[in-house]
Amino acid sequence: MRKGTYSMKKKIMIGAPHYSGIPAEFVISTTNMIMELARRGWESNVFYSEGTLIFSQRNKIAKAAQEEKYDYLIYIDVDMVYRPEEFFKMLDAAEDPDNNIDIIGGLYYGRRSPHKPVVHSEYNGEHFIGIPQRDIDPYEGKPFPCAGIGTGFLLISGDVLEKMHEDDFVKKWGFPFSHIQQDSGVPLGEDLSFCVRAAHAGYQVWCHPGVYLGHDSSVTVTRDTHLHAMQRDRHYCNPIDGWMFVRELNWLYETAKEMETICEIGSWKGRSTHALCSGVKGHVYAVDHFKGSVGEDEQHAEAKDGDIKAQFMQNVGKRFANVSLVTMPSLDYAKVWEGSEQGFDMVFLDGGHTYEEMLADIKAWRPLAKKIFSGHDYNTFPGVTRAVNELIGNVKTIESIWYVEVE
Numbered sequence: 207m208r209k210g211t212y213s214m215k216k217k218i219m220i221g222a223p224h225y226s227g228i229p230a231e232f233v234i235s236t237t238n239m240i241m242e243l244a245r246r247g248w249e250s251n252v253f254y255s256e257g258t259l260i261f262s263q264r265n266k267i268a269k270a271a272q273e274e275k276y277d278y279l280i281y282i283d284v285d286m287v288y289r290p291e292e293f294f295k296m297l298d299a300a301e302d303p304d305n306n307i308d309i310i311g312g313l314y315y316g317r318r319s320p321h322k323p324v325v326h327s328e329y330n331g332e333h334f335i336g337i338p339q340r341d342i343d344p345y346e347g348k349p350f351p352c353a354g355i356g357t358g359f360l361l362i363s364g365d366v367l368e369k370m371h372e373d374d375f376v377k378k379w380g381f382p383f384s385h386i387q388q389d390s391g392v393p394l395g396e397d398l399s400f401c402v403r404a405a406h407a408g409y410q411v412w413c414h415p416g417v418y419l420g421h422d423s424s425v426t427v428t429r430d431t432h433l434h435a436m437q438r439d440r441h442y443c444n445p446i447d448g449w450m451f452v453r454e455l456n457w458l459y460e461t462a463k464e465m466e467t468i469c470e471i472g473s474w475k476g477r478s479t480h481a482l483c484s485g486v487k488g489h490v491y492a493v494d495h496f497k498g499s500v501g502e503d504e505q506h507a508e509a510k511d512g513d514i515k516a517q518f519m520q521n522v523g524k525r526f527a528n529v530s531l532v533t534m535p536s537l538d539y540a541k542v543w544e545g546s547e548q549g550f551d552m553v554f555l556d557g558g559h560t561y562e563e564m565l566a567d568i569k570a571w572r573p574l575a576k577k578i579f580s581g582h583d584y585n586t587f588p589g590v591t592r593a594v595n596e597l598i599g600n601v602k603t604i605e606s607i608w609y610v611e612v613e
Contacts, residue, residue, distance in 0.1 A: 218243065218278040218297075219271040220252045223263035228254065229422070232284045239290035261396035264357065264383035272367040279367060283358040286314065287420030295417050296361045299349050308366050308409050310349060312359035312417030313342070314427070321421075321432035324356035325413045326398070329405075332388060334398055339432060347416030354401040355413050357383075358421070369407045379403050442484065446521045448477030450582070455481045457604040458554070461578060462486040465551040469493065469574070471536045471567060472557035475514060476522035478582070482554070483526040491550070493532045493539050494518070494557070540570035549574040555581035561589030568597045580609035 220236060222228070236252060243250045253270060255263035264281065271279040278300070280293065292312060300307045315321040323342060326334035334354045369375060370382045380386070383400050385393040394402065401411050421427035442459040443452050450458075458478055462468060462485030473479045473492040482490045496518070498509035508514065515533065523531055532539050536557045543549065553575040555567050564581075572579055579598075583590045586606045594601060594608055601608040 215247060215249060216277040217249045217251075217275070218280060219267070219274070219276045220250060221264070221267035221271070221279055221281045222252060222254045222284055223260050223267060223281070224254065224256055224284040225258060225260070226256060228284050231287065232282075235288055235290060236282065239293055242290050242294070261383045261385060261399075264396055264400075265381045268362075268367055268382050269371065271364070272371045275364065276367075277364045279362045279364075281357050281360045281362075285422040286358050287422050287426050288312075288359065289418070292359075292417045292419060293361075296359075296414050299412070299414060300361055300363065305349075306410070307349065307412050308363040309404055310361050310412040310414055311355035311357065312419050313413055313415045313429075314356060314358055314419040314421045315429060315432045317421055317427055321427050323429075323432065324358070324397075325352050326354035326401075328353045329398070329402060339429070342413075342415050345415055349412045349414045349416075351410050352413045353405070353411065354398045355411055357397040357400060359417065359419055366404065366407065366409055369409075370403060375407065379406055442481060444477060444480045446477040446480055447475050450478050450481075451605045454478075454582070454605045454607050457607060458482055459485040461552065461580075461609075462490075465577065467491070467550045468552045468554065469550040469571070470554045470556065471571065472555070472582075473518060473522075473531075476518045478554070478556065479518070479522045479529065480525075483522060483529050486528060488528065490526075490529045491532055492518075492522070492529055493534070493536055495533060495535055536567055537570055540567075540574070543574050544570075546574070549576050551576050552578040552580065556583065559583055559587040559590050561592050564590045564593035565597065568593060572597075575612050577612055578609055579612055580607060582607055584608035 240250050240252070253267050255266050257263045267281070268279060278297070282288070296310050296312060299305055300310055314324055316324055322336055323339055325337050325342070327337045328335050337352065380403070382403060383396040385396060386399040386402055387393050404411055419428070442456050444455070455478065458481040462482045465486050466488035468482050468486055469491045470479055470482060471493050473494040479490060479492045496509060496514040518531070522529055553571045555564070555571060557567060558564065581590070581594070583606050584594055584601070584603060585591050598610060601610050
């Protein structure tokens with residue numbers, strides 16, 4: 207393994223395969239990196255290779271680096287947005303004699319939504335399995351071994367290049383970046399084909415999540431772009447009139463996914479009910495007399511002249527087979543279940559908002575909640591807040607939703 211210190215005159219090739227044209231930002235970043243390499247005592251050269259077959263350009267660059275005995279080859283795609291210091295994080299990891307790193311790539315994200323991390327945990331002979339962001343974050347920016355990684359910002363030692371260009375190896379496995387034809391007939395891309403060959407050559411591929419890179423497209427794609435896209439793609443909302451914030455709707459929707467039965471006290475036109483029905487595994491029981499709430503004449507004025515129940519049925523009742531409408535007062539329906547061991551996985555209180563009404567609802571419904579006991583308008587209606595604090599105590603909140611997990 208060609209490892210040493212920066213005081214030795216060592217060589218690194220910067221390979222830049224591309225279709226056509228080099229962005230000015232790439233040239234500036236690469237020039238700054240070359241200057242810093244020179245300052246640290248390294249010799250470096252840039253190999254630009256243009257063509258429509260990128261795997262062929264990568265092979266051409268790799269062959270040149272091997273024949274000219276470069277200590278390292280760093281591939282940097284021209285659509286990568288990077289700072290020179292990000293490269294040195296990888297070089298430092300590869301040069302550390304306590305590490306056994308010959309191939310290491312910086313973590314970047316795909317250009318198509320949801321912009322997933324371009325790194326994989328394993329290869330089963332047919333598919334590479336991607337690593338989600340939640341499994342990357344615990345590494346806290348430290349390199350970790352992987353089965354495959356994108357080659358857009360990839361550092362390879364000269365030893366790997368020598369091994370992959372041996373005649374016997376090439377005859378058996380092909381050139382480093384040529385597409386591998388799988389049994390299914392679907393070829394692997396040049397990135398993952400290289401990673402498969404690296405494993406056959408006896409080398410471990412590493413990912414460095416502490417390297418901050420952008421992937422340029424119509425927007426520059428980073429980790430934050432991926433997280434925002436994931437949030438957007440999982441985003442739940444509906445256009446039904448009501449007083450539930452979007453973040454609250456999302457909490458109801460996601461929480462409902464873990465429930466078999468839910469009882470909602472106070473449904474109005476169905477804004478929150480729609481979220482619960484969309485997520486629940488089983489059934490939602492929606493309890494509302496549709497006459498409006500005490501002390502909320504202005505908010506519920508429509509209940510006097512309009513048909514709120516008809517609107518609920520149009521918005522929810524006719525759209526979901528997993529909802530049952532119960533048109534009776536909250537406490538009357540609670541008495542139906544009084545003493546029952548069945549209950550509901552989740553109870554959500556959003557009926558009366560006076561102190562007395564909330565006290566009564568909590569006392570009646572809390573024994574019937576098996577997993578989640580929750581409600582709306584905490585820190586919005588003083589009566590709700592006071593009753594919840596007195597009878598339940600510390601609660602978790604999402605906007606004005608309060609909830610506790612039932613032990």
